[in-house]
Amino acid sequence: MIHMEEVTRIFDTGKVQVKALRGIDLEIDTGELLAIMGPSGSGKSTLMHIMGCLDTPTSGKYTLDGELIQALSDNELADIRNKKIGFVFQSFNLLPYASAYENVELPLIFAGISAKRRHQKVTELLERVGLADRMDHKPNELSGGQQQRVAIARAMVNNPRIIMADEPTGNLDSTSGEEIMNLFRELWKAGNTIVMITHDPVVSDHCPRVVHLKDGLIENGAMQLN
Amino acid sequence: MSTWYLFRLFTRELKNQKKRIWLTVSGIAWGTLSIILLLSFGEGLKRQLGKADRGLGVNIVIMYGGQTSQVYQGLPKGRRIRFTDEDVAMLRQKIPNITRISPEYDLYGTTMTYGNKTLTERVTGVEPSFEEMRTHYPDAGGRFINKIDVEQRRRVIFLGNDLKDRLFGDQEAIGEIITVNNIPFKVTGVLKRKMQMSMYGGPDAAKGTIPASTLKAIEGRTYLSRIVYQVNQTDYAPAVKKEVFEILGQKYRFDSSDDKALRFWDTIEQREVANNMLIGIQMFLGLIGGLTLLIASVGVANIMYVSVKERTHEIGVKRAIGAKRKHIKQQFILEALLIAIVGGTIGTAIALVLITALRGIPVSEGPLELLGKPTFSLTIALATAIILGIVGLAAGFFPARRAAKVDPIESLRYE
Numbered sequence: 001m002i003h004m005e006e007v008t009r010i011f012d013t014g015k016v017q018v019k020a021l022r023g024i025d026l027e028i029d030t031g032e033l034l035a036i037m038g039p040s041g042s043g044k045s046t047l048m049h050i051m052g053c054l055d056t057p058t059s060g061k062y063t064l065d066g067e068l069i070q071a072l073s074d075n076e077l078a079d080i081r082n083k084k085i086g087f088v089f090q091s092f093n094l095l096p097y098a099s100a101y102e103n104v105e106l107p108l109i110f111a112g113i114s115a116k117r118r119h120q121k122v123t124e125l126l127e128r129v130g131l132a133d134r135m136d137h138k139p140n141e142l143s144g145g146q147q148q149r150v151a152i153a154r155a156m157v158n159n160p161r162i163i164m165a166d167e168p169t170g171n172l173d174s175t176s177g178e179e180i181m182n183l184f185r186e187l188w189k190a191g192n193t194i195v196m197i198t199h200d201p202v203v204s205d206h207c208p209r210v211v212h213l214k215d216g217l218i219e220n221g222a223m224q225l226n
Numbered sequence: 227m228s229t230w231y232l233f234r235l236f237t238r239e240l241k242n243q244k245k246r247i248w249l250t251v252s253g254i255a256w257g258t259l260s261i262i263l264l265l266s267f268g269e270g271l272k273r274q275l276g277k278a279d280r281g282l283g284v285n286i287v288i289m290y291g292g293q294t295s296q297v298y299q300g301l302p303k304g305r306r307i308r309f310t311d312e313d314v315a316m317l318r319q320k321i322p323n324i325t326r327i328s329p330e331y332d333l334y335g336t337t338m339t340y341g342n343k344t345l346t347e348r349v350t351g352v353e354p355s356f357e358e359m360r361t362h363y364p365d366a367g368g369r370f371i372n373k374i375d376v377e378q379r380r381r382v383i384f385l386g387n388d389l390k391d392r393l394f395g396d397q398e399a400i401g402e403i404i405t406v407n408n409i410p411f412k413v414t415g416v417l418k419r420k421m422q423m424s425m426y427g428g429p430d431a432a433k434g435t436i437p438a439s440t441l442k443a444i445e446g447r448t449y450l451s452r453i454v455y456q457v458n459q460t461d462y463a464p465a466v467k468k469e470v471f472e473i474l475g476q477k478y479r480f481d482s483s484d485d486k487a488l489r490f491w492d493t494i495e496q497r498e499v500a501n502n503m504l505i506g507i508q509m510f511l512g513l514i515g516g517l518t519l520l521i522a523s524v525g526v527a528n529i530m531y532v533s534v535k536e537r538t539h540e541i542g543v544k545r546a547i548g549a550k551r552k553h554i555k556q557q558f559i560l561e562a563l564l565i566a567i568v569g570g571t572i573g574t575a576i577a578l579v580l581i582t583a584l585r586g587i588p589v590s591e592g593p594l595e596l597l598g599k600p601t602f603s604l605t606i607a608l609a610t611a612i613i614l615g616i617v618g619l620a621a622g623f624f625p626a627r628r629a630a631k632v633d634p635i636e637s638l639r640y641e
Contacts, residue, residue, distance in 0.1 A: 054546060054634050075550050082548020089638075093543040097238045102231075109231050110548040154547065 001161060001193060002028035002051060007060035008216075009046050020046040022216035023060070028195065030161070033188040035196045035204040038213035044197045045166065047213065051195065052085050052164050053077045065161055082110050086155025090167035092147040094139040100126065100150045101135040107158050125153040129183065145176030152183060162193045169203055181206050232560055243533075247565065250522075250529045254569025254614070255576065257522035261515025262577035262610055266600035268508040274421070274596045275504065279497060281422030281430070283360045285460055287467070288426060288491040289453045295486035299479055307478050307487050308449040311442070316477070317455065321469050323462045326355040327455040331441045332427060333407075338434060340393045340404040347389055348427060349406060349434040350451075351441025359456045361420060362435060368400045368415025375414075376437040383411040388431040390416045409444065411436065421595065424493065426452075463494045516613060523617040526565050530558055530625035534632075541629055542637025551630040558629050562622025563615075570614040578602060 009021040020043045028034055038044050049055040050062060053069055056077075062069045065084060072080070081087075094103045101122055108118045126135055129149040139147050148168060155163050165184070169177035185206060188194050196203060204210045212219040291307040314329045331351035338345050356362050357370040362384065364370050375382050383406060390399045390413075399413045422429055441447065457466050467490065468482070475482040534541070541554055581600045589598040 049635050052546070054638075078545065078548055078550040081546060087546050089543075089546075093539075093546075093638075095235070095540060095543070097242060098235055102235065105231070106544070107547045110544075110550070110553055158548070 001030045001065055002026065002195075003061075003063045004051075005061040007050065007057045007062055009043075009050060009055065010058045020216055021050070021057070024216075024218060026211065026218065028162075028193065030193050031188075031191055032209060033185070033194045033196075033207050035198055035207035035210045036213055037197075037199055037204055037210055039199065042213045043216040044199075044213055046216075048164055048166055048195070048197050052087060053080045078110075082107055083158050084161045086158070086160035086163040088148070088151050088155050088163065088165035088168045090170040092139070092144075092151045092171070094147055094150055094154075096139055099136050099138055100131060100142065100153075103139070103150055104153045104157050107154060111158055121157055122153075125157050126150075128156075129153045143176065144172050145179055148172060148176070148180050149183065152180075152187075156187070156192075162195060163187070165194065165196045167198055167200075168196065169198075169200065174202075177202070229556075229560065232557055233564070236557075236561055236564060246529060246532075250525050250565055251569040251572065253522035253525040254519070254566055254617070255573035257515070257519030257617075258570045258573025258610060258614060259577050259580075260518040261512070261613065262574060262602065262606060263580065263600065264511040264515040265508065265606045265609065266577070266581050266602045267597065268504075268511040269603055269606060270599040270601040271596055272504045272508065273601055274599050275423065275500065278421040278423035278596065279493075279500065281361060281420045282424045282493060283454075283456065285458075285463070286359055286454055286456045286493050287463065288493070289455070289470070290451075290489040290491075291449075292486050292489040294480045294484055296481050296484045298481045298484070301479055305478075305480070307474070307480065309453055310448060310450065311438075313474065313477070314450070314453055317453070317470060317473060320473055321466055323457050323459070323466050323469075324455045325458045326359040327453065328353040328355045328359065329438050329450040330356075330452050330454055331438060331445070331447055332451040333441060333445065334427075336407055336434070338389075338393065338404055338406055340402065343393055345389070345392055347433060349383070349436055349441070350427070351436050351438040352454075353438050355456075356435070356454070359454060360430070362430065363418045363420070364415035365418040368413075370415055371435065371437050376439050379440045379443050380437060381406075381409060381411045381440060382414045382436065384415050384435040385413055385417065386429070386431040386433050386435075387417045387419050388429070389434060406434065406436070407444075424496075426491065457494070460494055463492065467492070512609070519613060519617055522569070523566075523621045526562055526618070526621035527625060529565075530562055530622060531628065533561070534558065534625050534629040537629075538632055538637045541632045542634045545632070545634035546638060554632070555626040555630045558626035559619065559622035562625070563618040566614050566618025566621070570610070574607075574610065 004024050004026040007021055007024040008019065011018040011020060024047060036044055036047060046055070050057055053064065056070050064080065095106070104122045104125055105118055108121060126132055129152055131146060131149055131153070134142060134146060139150070142150065169180050172180060181203060184194055196207060198204055291309050294303050294305045294307065297303050309329070311329055314327055317324060318327045329352065333349040333351065335346050336349040338347060353376055354370060354372050362370055364384070365387070370384050371382055374380070383404065385393070385399060393399070393404065394402070399416055402413050403410050404413060405411070417431060422431070457463050471482040471488065474488065475484070480487040544554065581602050584598060584600055587598060589595055
């Protein structure tokens with residue numbers, strides 16, 4: 001599903017060139033639950049941005065679902081982020097003035113889905129993450145764990161091929177974090193592909209495969225451990 | 227993209243930034259109010275001036291005898307030209323483009339008495355064509371002097387409305403007998419109140435009008451004070467004037483190019499100048515209003531820029547979950563347009579209330595008679611709507627472009 005070959009990402013800040021990724025080879029199959037670990041500055045976020053089509057590699061080859069990402073236009077990338085990728089962020093990133101329902105609805109709006117179909121999908125997803133009775137609540141009326149559930153519902157609503165979570169439990173207490181991890185495992189068991197960025201071993205313990213990143217290179221885990 | 231969804235979220239957001247957005251909206255409302263009021267005052271002024279202008283008459287030329295300034299056919303210059311009744315008949319007959327024509331005799335310092343009240347005012351002797359030509363319309367129940375009055379040299383008088391008020395007060399005047407220089411005259415009618423801006427010899431409201439033939443007979447006059455004529459179309463006026471010179475030049479033996487021989491007050495020419503001036507005034511007023519609105523739109527653009535800055539992170543999130551640049555742009559343009567529409571509606575409503583209130587104040591005196599009737603028209607409504615639309619789009623466009631250029635990765639980091 002994800003195929004990376006010699007992917008580099010160099011940030012040119014004028015005088016200094018920062019090599020955030022120095023040649024990543026990575027293969028992720030459909031249905032995997034994978035953790036990418038590494039200390040800060042190791043290139044985790046950059047890798048996720050490229051994987052999530054928010055950024056493109058400086059060199060190398062990245063194909064997602066058979067599509068070569070570098071070749072796509074800004075609008076095509078937006079379409080891929082909308083339909084094939086679901087993002088979950090550390091700080092939830094919900095729209096503060098929109099209800100849980102409206103937050104989950106947003107990707108469907110960008111996808112141009114009809115109102116009737118949107119209603120069906122949003123309700124289904126919010127039920128699935130256990131927030132059927134919180135649909136009209138604003139983010140500030142929800143606990144951190146509940147907000148992250150809304151964010152997960154939002155990530156899932158367009159049936160993405162892959163979910164990318166950046167420190168999804170980083171802002172949560174251990175109980176809520178555990179709940180969120182259980183939810184991710186449930187989704188994984190239901191057949192979803194999930195990539196998690198974390199430096200928390202508790203999180204990576206849930207993942208069958210862990211990739212360690214250091215100084216823009218993969219240290220180990222490039223091979224599937226089963 | 228669902229506009230309704232955007233609209234819903236925007237109204238939700240309004241609550242968070244109430245004060246700032248309402249300040250912006252009131253800026254637009256103020257601009258709209260200014261532009262509509264200014265244009266409406268301009269329009270009202272134009273209409274009132276037009277009405278006042280018609281007080282004298284439409285398409286009329288007032289002609290006086292002058293002095294020749296060129297020697298002609300052995301005759302010296304400096305000869306005085308004076309008109310008689312026959313000139314009127316001749317011009318009427320020879321120039322078909324003159325639709326109405328009348329001689330006019332002035333009789334200044336005429337003593338008029340009714341009961342124990344005596345006034346000294348002007349009386350003019352004219353023909354029935356004056357009624358239409360010089361807007362001497364009678365008030366209900368009366369009539370202007372007619373053809374038979376002229377033919378029979380009847381002693382009838384048509385009173386200006388001010389003159390009637392001073393002589394009769396609230397009492398009915400029609401059918402009453404007054405004396406004019408000690409000769410009894412019967413009142414046939416009273417002038418219907420009108421606005422009159424241009425005048426010669428005094429306002430029509432303050433004089434009495436009697437048949438030309440009667441005045442001529444009583445006073446033993448030979449020469450007219452002036453001739454007043456009306457042309458059927460504005461465009462014909464110069465050609466008619468030329469014909470007048472030729473016909474009268476032949477009769478009184480002066481060169482038809484001797485422009486000192488006849489003197490004119492050409493209200494047609496005058497109106498054209500006045501019209502151009504009024505168009506100029508309106509454009510100027512519109513410009514001032516437009517500039518006010520422009521300043522308001524800078525306010526909108528400013529608040530939109532702040533909004534883009536504040537929502538950088540939100541833009542990043544939206545981009546991450548699949549918003550295209552156009553989605554981001556739409557949002558900001560829609561918001562700016564909404565501010566313009568809401569502000570414009572409020573401004574228009576206030577303007578309409580003010581205009582209605584102002585029009586309700588009865589004014590019949592002084593400059594307020596011309597300025598006190600602001601008029602809202604469809605043209606003004608359309609012009610304002612178009613300007614508001616442009617202002618809204620322009621105020622939203624540049625901030626929206628900035629928002630769409632936001633780099634999703636950078637903005638996700640931006641908290």
